[in-house]
Amino acid sequence: xxxxxxxxxxxxxxIFTGVTTDTYTAEAASVSNLTATASKYIGVPYVYGGTSARxxxxxxxxxxxxxxxxxxxxxxAAAQYKQGTSIAKADLQxxxxxFFNTTGGVSHVGISxxxxxxxxxxxxxxxxxxxxxxxxxxxxxxxxxxxxxFNSNQVVASVNNAEVKEAAIDFSVYASRGEVAIxxxxxxxxxxxxxxxxxxxxxxxxxxxGAAKALNEIGVFEGDENGKFNPGSPLTRAEMAKVLTTAFNxxxxxxxxxxxxxxxxxxxxxxxxxxxxxxxxSGIGDGLFGTNNYVKLVDLSAFIDRAQN
Numbered sequence: 001x002x003x004x005x006x007x008x009x010x011x012x013x014x015i016f017t018g019v020t021t022d023t024y025t026a027e028a029a030s031v032s033n034l035t036a037t038a039s040k041y042i043g044v045p046y047v048y049g050g051t052s053a054r055x056x057x058x059x060x061x062x063x064x065x066x067x068x069x070x071x072x073x074x075x076x077a078a079a080q081y082k083q084g085t086s087i088a089k090a091d092l093q094x095x096x097x098x099f100f101n102t103t104g105g106v107s108h109v110g111i112s113x114x115x116x117x118x119x120x121x122x123x124x125x126x127x128x129x130x131x132x133x134x135x136x137x138x139x140x141x142x143x144x145x146x147x148x149x150f151n152s153n154q155v156v157a158s159v160n161n162a163e164v165k166e167a168a169i170d171f172s173v174y175a176s177r178g179e180v181a182i183x184x185x186x187x188x189x190x191x192x193x194x195x196x197x198x199x200x201x202x203x204x205x206x207x208x209x210g211a212a213k214a215l216n217e218i219g220v221f222e223g224d225e226n227g228k229f230n231p232g233s234p235l236t237r238a239e240m241a242k243v244l245t246t247a248f249n250x251x252x253x254x255x256x257x258x259x260x261x262x263x264x265x266x267x268x269x270x271x272x273x274x275x276x277x278x279x280x281x282s283g284i285g286d287g288l289f290g291t292n293n294y295v296k297l298v299d300l301s302a303f304i305d306r307a308q309n
Contacts, residue, residue, distance in 0.1 A: 031094045031150045035261075036292035038065050038111050038119050042284060043296075044173075045126040053170040058108050061121035062097060065111060071147055077109040084145030089132070095150040098132065100140040112144065117286075129286065171234075175300040178208035178231035180240075181221065184247055185211035187304045190218075199229035206231065220247045237281075238262075238291040240303060241271040244280065248307045253277035259289035266291065280306040 041064075047055025051064060059080055063073045074080050081099050092098070092112045100108040110120030116132040130137060171179070185192050192210030199216075202209050212229050215221045220243055223229055235243070244250065256276040262269055272289055275281045280303060284290040295303075 032261075032292070034065075034069060034095045034111075034150050035113065036290070037068050038113070039284060039288070039290055040293035041065070041121075041127045042119070042129075043126060044121070046121050046123050050121075053173040056121045056127060058110065058121045061127060062109050062111055066147065069148075073147070078106045080109055081106045081143070081145060084147045087144040087146045089141070089144065092132075092144055093146070093149065093151055095146075095148060097145045097147060099142040099144065100137065101142050102140055106142055108140070173296055174234050174294045175297050176231060177221075177229065177233050177235055178206070178212070179297070180235055180243065180295075180300060181208045181211035181215055181231070183300060183304060184220070184243070185214050187308055188214075188247060190214035197229070199223055199227060201228045202231060215247070218247070234294040236291065237289060237293050237295055237299075238266070238268040238272065240295045240300070241268050241275050241281075244303060244307050245271045245274050250274050250278055250280075250307065257287075259283055260287040261291055262289050275303075278307075 041053060041056065041061065044053055044061075045055050046057060048057050049060070050056045051060040056064065059073075059075060059077045062080065063075060066073045074083060077099060080097060084097065087093075087096050092114065094112060094114045096112040098110050098112050098118050099106050100110075102108045108120070110118040110130070112118050113129065117129060118132055119127065119129045121127045122130070132138065132141060175183075190211070192214050194213050195204040195206075195209035197204070197209055197213040197216060199212060202212050206212075208231055212221060212231070216223075221229060252270075252274050254277055256273060258264075259272065259276075262272050266272075268291065272281070272291070276283075281289070284293065
């Protein structure tokens with residue numbers, strides 16, 4: 001089996017400190033950061049009052065996404081409508097908040113993905129994408145507010161708190177590297193009895209130690225630049241593609257249509273293309289693979305099952 005290297009996994013978050021005023025100018029996340037962060041919750045169910053990946057309501061979703069991008073939003077849709085700068089519908093950009101009157105007053109909020117497309121936590125759909133110009137949403141539309149201009153990387157609107165801490169990853173929903181190692185080693189039928197790994201951050205008594213050792217032996221996990229395994233870090237879909245093609249020695253089959261967010265210059269382009277050509281993935285919809293989205297546990301099981309078959 002050909003030996004390849006798995007890129008290290010680190011969650012990147014922007015930290016702002018020392019700012020106490022309501023309006024300020026600072027580095028902002030990019031459009032790609034916004035899209036990746038907003039899209040990784042697609043499929044999370046709607047839960048009234050929900051604010052985590054276990055379940056989200058509309059404003060809980062927008063607040064969570066913006067927190068991870070470095071901005072603090074108010075809790076409710078009506079309160080969020082009081083933030084930011086008003087934007088005409090014709091001038092919507094990625095990241096603008098779009099508001100609707102669904103139950104009286106400003107009662108629903110979503111995030112513009114540019115043009116007429118937006119993403120939101122719907123009561124019957126959970127987190128999903130929708131079209132502002134559909135017969136339902138066009139009648140309910142109230143207006144839009146810009147919290148940050150992701151295209152120019154400048155914050156242009158009021159933000160309540162400029163200090164942002166790293167967001168916690170919910171590993172009851174997302175797959176950690178340790179869990180990936182356990183499931184992958186089991187699927188490959190590897191011997192996991194040897195637990196003395198080369199990784200300085202993996203104790204021999206850890207439940208994933210044997211799996212990490214076995215996968216290291218066949219070249220799936222090589223560690224980061226410091227030799228660490230990072231068992232408590234999440235795995236992106238792009239990194240999962242590299243893991244699967246290496247572990248199962250997958251090869252390119254028939255040519256497939258490229259994903260819009262995976263240019264030929266992307267480091268995982270070939271691996272993602274191989275997965276698609278083998279029918280292991282069809283992306284997250286709308287021609288996107290979701291390279292920076294974290295792998296969910298349910299998706300991990302599906303990926304491994306398809307790779308085996």
